[in-house]
Amino acid sequence: MQRTRAAGVRPAPAHRTRAVVPLWGALLLAVLSGLLLDGAFPDTGIWPLVFVGVGTVLVALRGRRAWAAFLVGLVFGLTFYLVHIQWATLFLGVLPWLALSSLQSLFVAAGSVLISLAYRIVPAAWPSVAARFGLLPLAIAGLWTAREAISAVWPYGGFSWGRIAMSQSESPFADLFPWLGISGVGFVLAWLTALALEAWFWRPRATGPGPRRTVVSPGRRGALQRALVVAVATAAVLAVPGWRTADAGTLTVAAIQGNTRSAYFDQRGYQGEILDGHVSATLPVLGEDIDVLLWPEGASDLDPLESARAAEELDIVAAAVHAPLITGAITTRNGKFYNSSLLWESGKGAIDIFDKRHPVPFGEYVPERKFFEPLAPDLIGLIEREYTAGTNDSVFDLGTALVGVNICFDIVDDQLMTETVQNGAQAIFAQSNNADFGRTDESVQQLAIARIRALETGRTVVNISTVGTSAVIAPEGATLDTLPTYTAGAMIDAIPLRNGLTPAVLAGRQFELLVSGFGLAALSVAALTGPRRRRR
Numbered sequence: 001m002q003r004t005r006a007a008g009v010r011p012a013p014a015h016r017t018r019a020v021v022p023l024w025g026a027l028l029l030a031v032l033s034g035l036l037l038d039g040a041f042p043d044t045g046i047w048p049l050v051f052v053g054v055g056t057v058l059v060a061l062r063g064r065r066a067w068a069a070f071l072v073g074l075v076f077g078l079t080f081y082l083v084h085i086q087w088a089t090l091f092l093g094v095l096p097w098l099a100l101s102s103l104q105s106l107f108v109a110a111g112s113v114l115i116s117l118a119y120r121i122v123p124a125a126w127p128s129v130a131a132r133f134g135l136l137p138l139a140i141a142g143l144w145t146a147r148e149a150i151s152a153v154w155p156y157g158g159f160s161w162g163r164i165a166m167s168q169s170e171s172p173f174a175d176l177f178p179w180l181g182i183s184g185v186g187f188v189l190a191w192l193t194a195l196a197l198e199a200w201f202w203r204p205r206a207t208g209p210g211p212r213r214t215v216v217s218p219g220r221r222g223a224l225q226r227a228l229v230v231a232v233a234t235a236a237v238l239a240v241p242g243w244r245t246a247d248a249g250t251l252t253v254a255a256i257q258g259n260t261r262s263a264y265f266d267q268r269g270y271q272g273e274i275l276d277g278h279v280s281a282t283l284p285v286l287g288e289d290i291d292v293l294l295w296p297e298g299a300s301d302l303d304p305l306e307s308a309r310a311a312e313e314l315d316i317v318a319a320a321v322h323a324p325l326i327t328g329a330i331t332t333r334n335g336k337f338y339n340s341s342l343l344w345e346s347g348k349g350a351i352d353i354f355d356k357r358h359p360v361p362f363g364e365y366v367p368e369r370k371f372f373e374p375l376a377p378d379l380i381g382l383i384e385r386e387y388t389a390g391t392n393d394s395v396f397d398l399g400t401a402l403v404g405v406n407i408c409f410d411i412v413d414d415q416l417m418t419e420t421v422q423n424g425a426q427a428i429f430a431q432s433n434n435a436d437f438g439r440t441d442e443s444v445q446q447l448a449i450a451r452i453r454a455l456e457t458g459r460t461v462v463n464i465s466t467v468g469t470s471a472v473i474a475p476e477g478a479t480l481d482t483l484p485t486y487t488a489g490a491m492i493d494a495i496p497l498r499n500g501l502t503p504a505v506l507a508g509r510q511f512e513l514l515v516s517g518f519g520l521a522a523l524s525v526a527a528l529t530g531p532r533r534r535r536r
Contacts, residue, residue, distance in 0.1 A: 069113045115140055178455055253492070254285045254293050255462050256281050257467070259488040278300070282321070311349060318346035401426050408432045421501060432464070
């Protein structure tokens with residue numbers, strides 16, 4: 001006997017998420033999504049593509065079993081990272097580029113398995129319209145954020161490059177950074193994408209025997225209702241205003257781009273060539289009324305703590321500009337190498353030092369060298385120095401202002417940036433040496449991250465490189481000054497100083513932990529409490 005449903009009773013929507021495309025189609029979508037996602041980042045910088053790229057891979061993951069989801073995620077991750085960080089081949093070569101891309105793709109694949117599981121079991125555990133539109137997109141976004149958060153810190157300090165929020169430095173969603181930080185904005189982007197997909201794919205459940213029919217808003221009316229939900233959510237997110245920290249005066253900075261042969265494997269005519277190049281590029285600044293002179297990472301290829309010649313040149317420069325000098329240099333202390341930033345005063349020398357907190361693994365040092373060197377002796381042998389991670393604080397007291405300093409890839413370290421501002425920094429100096437990556441997208445990707453840090457922290461960021469891309473970014477994200485790449489020059493600007501903390505800095509990584517934990521908890525509870533298949 002067939003059971004019939006009482007008239008007037010509204011059925012629950014179908015809770016079984018089926019695969020939208022066959023596996024071969026899902027793999028093609030994975031390739032497409034990786035290419036689309038890369039297009040959202042600089043240099044292409046078409047920021048809306050982040051929704052298309054993320055949405056395409058989510059479509060490919062819907063209804064997939066674990067092994068198929070792993071394969072789809074792996075293809076998506078490889079396509080994205082092999083294109084996105086192709087610049088790594090110029091310095092490290094093909095093998096490390098492939099290894100790093102593969103490692104990151106394994107994280108993506110593991111996260112994709114969790115997302116596919118969420119699509120299968122969360123609607124089954126909570127088969128209601130509210131859960132489908134409310135809970136499921138939040139869980140998907142939380143799982144996406146959790147995967148990005150883990151790969152950003154592990155192993156060997158992680159690789160934070162390529163998080164989806166880093167594509168939004170100049171988009172309408174940029175005002176969210178001082179509220180939510182990078183992970184929080186990434187969560188919002190993934191949530192809106194997942195919500196839009198549910199609005200597209202959700203269909204009411206058919207009822208009763210005979211011809212299929214529905215009892216909820218059919219056709220065009222139902223589609224408009226679902227589109228309205230997505231539109232309201234997007235409008236609510238975009239309506240969030242920016243956050244303005246408190247004015248604290250100005251600081252006149254002269255930032256120097258030396259355009260020297262600064263790459264790791266560059267052949268230089270003599271020791272001190274990079275130092276002399278930055279001295280020469282500083283000459284046009286003489287006579288200007290400045291508060292501090294800023295040179296990039298590695299601007300002195302002689303250690304001024306050991307070299308009398310280098311120390312004398314820094315003394316002369318600082319005396320000539322009547323201001324302290326902040327310069328990058330490779331220093332040796334207690335038998336250890338450090339990638340350092342020195343606060344130098346004429347006649348006093350280095351009165352403060354910051355050492356790079358996160359040297360790049362397999363670039364500036366080799367973790368587990370005894371294990372990896374036999375696997376690729378020629379490659380590992382190229383990395384001669386073993387830089388030690390710094391432990392000292394990242395704030396310099398100039399007397400007239402407190403400034404935070406970070407060196408190159410430190411800009412992607414959420415915790416370091418938060419600590420820098422919490423320790424009182426009123427502006428941030430981001431020193432970099434992009435010469436190893438030539439004219440690739442690396443430098444503009446890094447500049448986009450610097451812009452996001454300005455927004456997130458409510459601080460001016462002076463991004464200065466040996467060869468570019470160098471720019472001064474205001475606390476609200478506007479570009480105050482810039483220099484052409486591969487051109488020696490100086491930016492002289494009275495930059496805004498700011499006090500006070502943004503919500504993102506106050507919260508630190510708490511929001512990231514909250515949404516990641518929510519996604520994992522929703523998946524776990526659904527797995528434990530959801531319906532089981534009946535045994536025949």
